[in-house]
Every structure is written in structure tokens, then in C-alpha cells.
Amino acid sequence: MERKKEILELKEKKKAIILAHNYQISEIQEIADFVGDSLELAKKASELKNFKVIIFCGVKFMAETAKILSPEKKVIIPEIDAGCPLADMADYKSVIEMKKKYPDAWVISYVNTNADVKAITDVCCTSGNAEKVVRNVPAKKIIFLPDKNLSWYVKQKVPEKEIIPWNGYCYVHKKFKVEEVKRAKEKYSDAEIIVHPECDPEIQQLADGIYSTSGMLKKVKISNSKRFIIGTEEGLIYRLKKENPEKEFYSLGFPKICYDMKKITLEKVKRALKEEKYEIILEEEIIEKARKSLERMLQYV
Ligand code: SF4
Numbered sequence: 001m002e003r004k005k006e007i008l009e010l011k012e013k014k015k016a017i018i019l020a021h022n023y024q025i026s027e028i029q030e031i032a033d034f035v036g037d038s039l040e041l042a043k044k045a046s047e048l049k050n051f052k053v054i055i056f057c058g059v060k061f062m063a064e065t066a067k068i069l070s071p072e073k074k075v076i077i078p079e080i081d082a083g084c085p086l087a088d089m090a091d092y093k094s095v096i097e098m099k100k101k102y103p104d105a106w107v108i109s110y111v112n113t114n115a116d117v118k119a120i121t122d123v124c125c126t127s128g129n130a131e132k133v134v135r136n137v138p139a140k141k142i143i144f145l146p147d148k149n150l151s152w153y154v155k156q157k158v159p160e161k162e163i164i165p166w167n168g169y170c171y172v173h174k175k176f177k178v179e180e181v182k183r184a185k186e187k188y189s190d191a192e193i194i195v196h197p198e199c200d201p202e203i204q205q206l207a208d209g210i211y212s213t214s215g216m217l218k219k220v221k222i223s224n225s226k227r228f229i230i231g232t233e234e235g236l237i238y239r240l241k242k243e244n245p246e247k248e249f250y251s252l253g254f255p256k257i258c259y260d261m262k263k264i265t266l267e268k269v270k271r272a273l274k275e276e277k278y279e280i281i282l283e284e285e286i287i288e289k290a291r292k293s294l295e296r297m298l299q300y301v
Pocket of ligand 1: 035083084085086087114170171172173234259260261262
């Protein structure tokens with residue numbers, strides 16, 4: 001209680017705003033001004049004018065995206081080691097090599113990429129709009145970074161495009177197993193099973209629906225089902241329950257945790273506010289180029 005009060009006072013004093021990703025621990029979601037997916041949060045940060053400091057509770061590529069869209073603000077991530085292994089699987093040098101190999105292809109990058117890779121990307125996309133972006137870009141051949149499962153999902157929806165998938169994956173979503181889906185179907189036969197497109201294709205094929213985290217939040221609200229089995233990182237269940245108290249939510253199999261997301265604690269948020277640690281610093285050229293690839297996304301959705 002005391003710590004929460006201190007955080008709120010410091011936030012006021014520093015004219016800061018706290019943004020938290022849907023996968024953050026519940027205590028962080030509780031003190032945040034906004035909770036959402038990475039792009040929603042970065043956009044939110046760029047729209048709000050009356051503050052100077054953004055405390056971004058998420059992983060590094062997300063804080064970078066906030067910096068790219070709000071370069072005039074100070075963006076702080078409370079734990080510098082909170083990275084995304086999926087984003088790190090597409091490194092700058094290898095992407096350059098791939099571009100040389102397929103010079104006529106467009107590079108479409110999922111927002112889960114680091115800033116230097118966004119800067120050499122033609123268009124960014126989210127898991128929610130990847131299908132539209134791939135369908136609408138004026139290119140037949142696409143290098144799709146960095147998640148091979150999202151790339152598989154898009155290929156099912158847009159078979160007319162040639163998609164060259166990157167061989168990356170999210171270790172958290174990779175943990176969902178076919179057996180878990182089968183068992184969930186037996187145990188909760190009336191429930192809807194909704195999974196994230198970062199899950200393996202076999203899991204996506206068995207599920208009732210495939211959605212991004214924001215897509216899941218919307219789907220649950222409009223669905224007539226009372227029970228849902230959730231195939232994404234465990235943190236989202238806290239928000240699903242909070243926003244839909246009349247419905248029931250269960251993890252698909254054992255809870256799947258992103259350990260990088262959980263590196264951020266209230267203590268570290270307090271330190272971030274007090275010491276302004278760790279600030280996201282990006283070269284101007286990277287910011288400029290990466291911003292263009294994010295802005296271009298809006299033309300194709
Ligand atoms: S859940 Fe997966 S994609 Fe999301 S931050 Fe963690 S490792 Fe990266």
C-alpha cells in the first residue's frame with residue numbers, strides 16, 4: 001500500500017505516465033494509467049500531451065516503439081534486461097542478408113522486432129492486422145519477420161502471396177501442446193478455445209478462434225459463451241476476468257509465463273520514477289526510419 005502511494009506521488013511529481021502491457025503482473029496492471037498491447041500503448045503515449053516521462057512496463061522492443069512514436073518524451077523501462085527472445089531472433093545483419101537474397105521482396109515486420117530491424121523494414125504489422133497488411137501491400141513476395149507461426153497463420157489467409165517466413169518463434173506460445181487442447185475440449189466441452197497466432201499451427205488448427213490479445217478482449221465481450229480457454233501468456237487472464245466478471249476463464253493447460261514480462265516489479269517501477277532508469281536512447285536516424293515503417297502500416301489496414 002505504502003509503495004503504491006509512493007509510486008503515485010512520484011508519478012505526479014515527475015509528470016509521468018505508466019503504461020503496462022497485458023502480460024504484466026496484476027500489481028503493475030493495477031497502478032498503470034493504461035493497459036494494452038504494445039502498439040496501442042505506444043499510440044496512446046504519442047497522443048497524450050501533458051506529461052514528459054513514460055514509464056513503460058513491458059519488454060524492450062515495446063519501450064522502443066513508444067520512443068519511436070514519441071521521440072520528444074523520455075521513455076523509461078524499469079528493467080533493462082526485460083527483452084523479447086522472439087524479437088532478438090531477427091537481428092539486423094541477418095535481415096540485411098535476407099533482403100539481398102530476395103531483392104524484389106518487401107520486408108513486413110511484426111511489431112515484435114527491435115528498432116534497428118524496424119528501420120530496415122518496409123511495413124510493420126501487429127498480430128491483429130498482419131493479414132490485412134500482407135493482403136494490401138503492393139508486393140507479391142514478402143519476407144515476414146520474425147515469427148514463423150504468425151507467418152503460417154497469414155499464409156492460410158492470404159495464399160496468393162509468396163511469404164518467406166523467418167525462422168523465429170515465441171518460447172512462451174511454443175509451450176502449448178496438442179494434448180492440452182484435447183484435454184481442455186473434454187473437460188470444458190461448452191467453452192470456446194481461443195489462441196494467439198504465435199502458437200504452433202497444430203494448436204491454431206484445433207482452436208475455435210485465433211486472435212491477438214486485443215482481439216481476444218474484443219471477442220470475449222461480444223461472444224455468447226460463458227466459458228473460455230485462453231491460449232496466450234497468463235497475464236491476459238487477469239484483465240479478461242476483471243473486464244468480464246460474469247464469464248469464466250481457464251488457462252489452456254498449465255499457465256504459460258513470459259519471464260521477461262515478469263521482470264518488472266513495483267519496486268523497479270518506483271526506482272524507474274526516482275532515478276529515471278533505464279532510459280531508452282535511439283539514434284535519430286533509426287527513429288526516423290522505424291517511424292516510417294510503423295506509419296506505413298496505417299496505409300494498408
Ligand atoms: S510472450 Fe513471447 S513474444 Fe511476447 S514478449 Fe514474451 S517472448 Fe516476446
